[in-house]
Amino acid sequence: MFTGIVEELGEVVSIEPTGDGGESVALAVRGPLVSSDASRGDSIAVNGVCLTVVDLAEGIFTADVMKESLDRSSLGTLVPGAPVNLERAARVDGRLGGHIVQGHVDGTAVLISRDPGDRWDVLRFGLAPELSPYVVEKGSITVDGTSLTVSAVSEPGAAEEFFEVSLIPATLEATTLGALAPGATVNIEVDVIAKYVERIAAVARVRA
Known part of the structure; x- marks a missing residue:
């Protein structure tokens, strides 16, 4: 769950097809702030799409993006160097500064x-x-x-x-x-x- 309050402007490092016929991709994003306290399995919204962190290294996180997300969103059009809006999942004890955002793009x-x-x-x-x-x-x-x-x-x-x-x-x-x-x-x-x-x-x- 998110609030729609962007925490950081990140940068796409790479977007590579995975080994299942290219129907999903591995997206690597540079985001020092959102990566600072992230762990594998955490959720980070990238341009509004909720993604699960699968790898972390020096301020860069990687997430797998499945075909459903690629079909419904613009993530498949991203290129290395493109800026992206980043937000960590909301804390239950935090303020709801925006509104209830699921990270499920319509x-x-x-x-x-x-x-x-x-x-x-x-x-x-x-x-x-x-x-x-x-x-x-x-x-x-x-x-x-x-x-x-x-x-x-x-x-x-x-x-x-x-x-x-x-x-x-x-x-x-x-x-x-x-x-x-x-x-x-x-x-x-x-x-x-x-x-x-x-x-x-x-x-x-x-x-x-």
Whole structure:
């Protein structure tokens, strides 16, 4: 479990296919802070994807990324030298600074536009129709592992479905979102509470 508060900008060291036909990869990431107290088996979110540490050496951790994660996220497009957002699993005695983030990416989105302001930037992302019901104005969403508040969302059934977030200077400086250019692909995780509500309502209708 995570909170979506990025702790460190890491760097991809390598991404190598494993010996099972290339359907999974071994991802090595330099992250001195998140690696400082990590152990094998610990969870670290990389651009919002929860990965399990399998090896550690001098500020670099390695994790296996299976086909399911590669298919649902943008991790498969990473190259050595690419910056990534990193967060260690949340402590149960810590503050929930963002929102409840599972590290289970629901899909990807493409940055449509970026509108720089004096104190913040407004980013608009395309929204897949299947995720649209879970995104509401002033609700929470995770973009590449960063907990953000939705500042605007398209009307249901709009020809182009989208959502917007407004990024403050601290977020621009501390995450990969500060350098994101239109056309870039990001990982999206919607608020898990919305999915639970949908499931409960669906079961209730069937049993009614």
